[in-house]
Amino acid sequence: VPSDQAFDLAHFIQSIGRKADLPQDPVERGRRVVETRGCFACHVIEGRGGKVGPSLDVSAQKLHYGWAKEFLAAPRKHGKIYPYMPYRMPDLGLSSEEIEGVLALFAKVAGRAYPEAAEPPPAAAPEAKVKAGTLTYVLKCAECHNLGTVIPLVEVKRQGPDLVEVSRRVRYDWFSKWVADPKAILPDSRMVKTNLTPEQIDEVRAFLWTVSGAELEKAKGTP
Ligand code: HEC
Numbered sequence: 001v002p003s004d005q006a007f008d009l010a011h012f013i014q015s016i017g018r019k020a021d022l023p024q025d026p027v028e029r030g031r032r033v034v035e036t037r038g039c040f041a042c043h044v045i046e047g048r049g050g051k052v053g054p055s056l057d058v059s060a061q062k063l064h065y066g067w068a069k070e071f072l073a074a075p076r077k078h079g080k081i082y083p084y085m086p087y088r089m090p091d092l093g094l095s096s097e098e099i100e101g102v103l104a105l106f107a108k109v110a111g112r113a114y115p116e117a118a119e120p121p122p123a124a125a126p127e128a129k130v131k132a133g134t135l136t137y138v139l140k141c142a143e144c145h146n147l148g149t150v151i152p153l154v155e156v157k158r159q160g161p162d163l164v165e166v167s168r169r170v171r172y173d174w175f176s177k178w179v180a181d182p183k184a185i186l187p188d189s190r191m192v193k194t195n196l197t198p199e200q201i202d203e204v205r206a207f208l209w210t211v212s213g214a215e216l217e218k219a220k221g222t223p
């Protein structure tokens with residue numbers, strides 16, 4: 001589906017706004033939502049679909065359910081995620097039942113449990129490790145990723161998502177697999193292999209989780 005038609009389809013689906021009979025089984029319900037709400041017009045899911053938005057087969061492995069739930073309930077409240085994608089996600093007015101179905105389908109696709117025990121927050125990293133990670137970040141990641149106001153990058157140079165909310169959005173274990181070899185997970189990814197050692201990946205993760213956690217705490221404090 002070409003992207004302009006995908007948006008026409010999304011508007012059409014929004015305009016019907018009917019309550020479909022949804023299957024009881026959460027995964028089947030998710031599949032129904034993907035069909036009736038036209039997600040596949042813009043996203044690859046279970047191996048098929050459009051490329052207006054990111055592959056949901058990858059998002060299914062990557063995202064914390066809590067983040068995905070919030071986003072799906074109000075996508076327009078969120079800032080732009082992928083700078084190189086020209087479009088934003090439309091608000092399809094999904095019900096919580098529909099969102100639960102989508103998450104159950106994500107779990108099925110990624111071989112995760114649903115619901116899933118919350119990931120325990122990683123132990124505070126030693127300062128030396130965070131410092132080493134800062135250096136790696138500046139040398140290897142800052143050319144493509146913005147890090148909120150901590151290490152900003154001019155908008156035209158941004159290629160990947162802002163990593164300031166990475167700890168709330170991305171799973172801790174998945175991060176290391178992704179950074180080690182992005183194209184093994186998403187063959188047409190624009191992210192390059194940065195050839196870091198596992199130790200360097202661990203350090204850059206310690207840096208990002210420390211900064212992201214602190215920034216999210218700060219943001220909570222402001223009205
Ligand atoms: C008209 C196109 C369109 C439709 C229809 C659409 N999306 Fe999206 N979606 C997008 C785009 C574009 C983005 C990326 C937004 C950005 O970069 O800010 C996105 C982002 C997302 C994300 C975040 C993924 C990530 O890795 O951060 C999820 C989850 C998502 N969509 C799920 C869905 C589901 C579920 C449906 C159907 C109920 C759906 N989308 C329907 C265009 C669409």
Ligand code: HEC
Binds near residue numbers: 159194204
């Ligand atoms: C050449 C540009 C480039 C470089 C260099 C780069 N990235 Fe990326 N990164 C991207 C792009 C683009 C994406 C989005 C995936 C896609 O659509 O290809 C991404 C995605 C990510 C994600 C997923 C974020 C999310 O919220 O979905 C993480 C985590 C990440 N990169 C970490 C890193 C780290 C750590 C480094 C340095 C070691 C790095 N990246 C270097 C371009 C880059």
